[in-house]
Amino acid sequence: MSLRIEDHPLLDFSDKRKKPVKFYFNDREYKGYEGEPIAVALYANGVKKLSESPVKHRSRGLFCAIGKCASCRVVVNGIPNIRACQEPVREGLKVRSSKGLEKLEIKESSPPRISRPEEIETEILIIGAGPAGAIAAIKAADMGAKVLLVDYASRIGGQLIKQTHKFFGWRKYYAGYRGIKIAKILEEEIRKRANIEVWLNSPVVGYYEGNIFAVLKDKRKIVYVKPKKVIIAPGAVERFAIFENNDLPGIMGAGGAQTLMNVWGVKPGERVLVVGSGNVGLIVSYQMAQAGIEVKAIVEALPYIGGYFVHAAKVRRLGIPILTKHTIIRAEGTESVKKAIIAEIDEKWRPIPGTEKEFIVDAIIVAVGMYPDTTLTRMMGITHKFVKELGGFVPLRKRTLETTREGVYIAGDVSCIEEASTALMEGIIAGINAAKSLGYNNPVLENEAQEAIKDLEKFRSGPRYAHIKRALENVII
Amino acid sequence: MSWRERGFVTLEEISEFIPSEEYLRRHPIPIIECVEEIPCTPCYEICPTKAIQMEDLNAIPRLDPEKCTGCLLCAQICPGLAIFPTHFHKEGFARVYIPYEFLPVPKVGDRVQVLNREGKPVGEGTVFFVLQREKSLGDTVLVGVEVPREIAFEARHIRVMNR
């Protein structure tokens, strides 16, 4: 049974399904499409278990779908520890499950040659091409600066490339457009500017003394980048929920589910349970319904729905129940998830015996929040503070978004878990200020940065974001 | 229990947002089911006659039915798909415009099952108008359904019947 989405009200996957190929997994033949990741092609064929964990032999499969968790390790044409969510399928490819801790067979005895990576300089390095980094690049370039924009992903847009729904906010910040459309607009604007160089598929993997960033260019070659100024906009990391068997294949975060479904056109399951009723949980439920998936229920531990009312109303009118004061207590299955057991909880969040309910599902999507991705800012020795309302540890910053390290700016979800609109406002502020500190001047743009600071204030002045506005005062230096 | 726990509004909760029958008879008039203060303004920004007002950028949008011309732009742009223009065009029936992002896209003349805010069937209707995505200002299909008057304020989703 195929999990491929054939018809979708908003998306067309035909450009991803141009050339069918045959490949092998554990000696069985499967069909896929050239260019799609191995794990996606196998998932589409209903193969969710890829390998077993080395010690306890627990089933392992696709989890993050973006190359970050290593849950999808397989052996490809004899080479072990390949992430199946990153490696594209090709005609005749031979894939097998990892067995225990696989070793790379080294045929020659001579040590590998190591040479010092190429070193390049740039005026402004921007890490992350989500809404924050992308707009920062545009604005810094318009100020006159030379920008290098790097991103791990293969496309510009960050979270936006998976968001098929229309965004909230103000028209000025693209409200009313679908996330995928905003990503396209930003990409077009970036391509128009000759002073922005873009490296996609290029994660920043390290920071060294002398203000050097190690970038794994095209995921192949380390290049040392020495910038005069840096804007760090890596977004956020998803939290996960703790429950029995939460590691079964078929259980994943909202991000993994959205990559599978909205980027590759493969359903995470036919019948699913969603954990968490924040905006992300509500949106992913709505998107799954659009893909023809039956969403059994959304469970929410709080006594009320976490996300925006309008998002909740959109899923409720489809008949999807939102069970507040409920949590998931267990998943069942061996190779992949088959059942979800939920229960009502008391005021202390303890499951109430006798209230258990069982759902027959083939996927569980967990959307229980995010925290700022401070991997790089911590590595750089920037001062952080734990502020619950902002999502966890966040870098201290000035109103210009410069951190405790001179010349290092932050923007977007790394500064505080919020929205694309605020990520755009912050990107504008960081981009213009970073360029200004290099000596570039442009009164119109500088005014725009001032406006964005005011817009942020206004945006956060309503009841939804007032707590963030208050909490931010603790991290402004 | 309120909409915050339920995820949908009751008629009592939105009674103040339902224009009087005098206006409902004139032309399609938006019923704006946006009860929570969030920073979102496209409906207010797009309204050509300033019939939709907001006190500040986080306020709940309010309609001045006197200024409304029934152009349907607000229903197309609303990111929350929360605006349902309604027209009492003839006795016993109403025309309700529903933002619709599912397949199959209905065709004029289709009979549809009409669902309420909880996704429960409340009756049937006939599609008399379909604004396709490409023509819709907000990239959302807007489907006009003629329904019995009694369910005019209940009709919030549709399902195309055996085509």
Ligand SMILES: Cc1cc2nc3c(=O)[nH]c(=O)nc-3n(C[C@H](O)[C@H](O)[C@H](O)COP(=O)(O)OP(=O)(O)OC[C@H]3O[C@@H](n4cnc5c(N)ncnc54)[C@H](O)[C@@H]3O)c2cc1C
């Ligand atoms: C399901 C969902 C629905 C949402 N809906 C809305 C909505 O309706 N309205 C709204 O305003 N907001 C919404 N948001 C929130 C919004 O998407 C985020 O707030 C916004 O994308 C944050 O922008 P950003 O640029 O900070 O990060 P991101 O968009 O996450 O982009 C970060 C980028 O950095 C890259 N990166 C990270 N680390 C590295 C590294 N070391 N090297 C190179 N690149 C790196 C990543 O690959 C990524 O492309 C939603 C979020 C989700 C998950």
Ligand code: FES
């Ligand atoms: S690394 Fe492949 S699923 Fe996470």
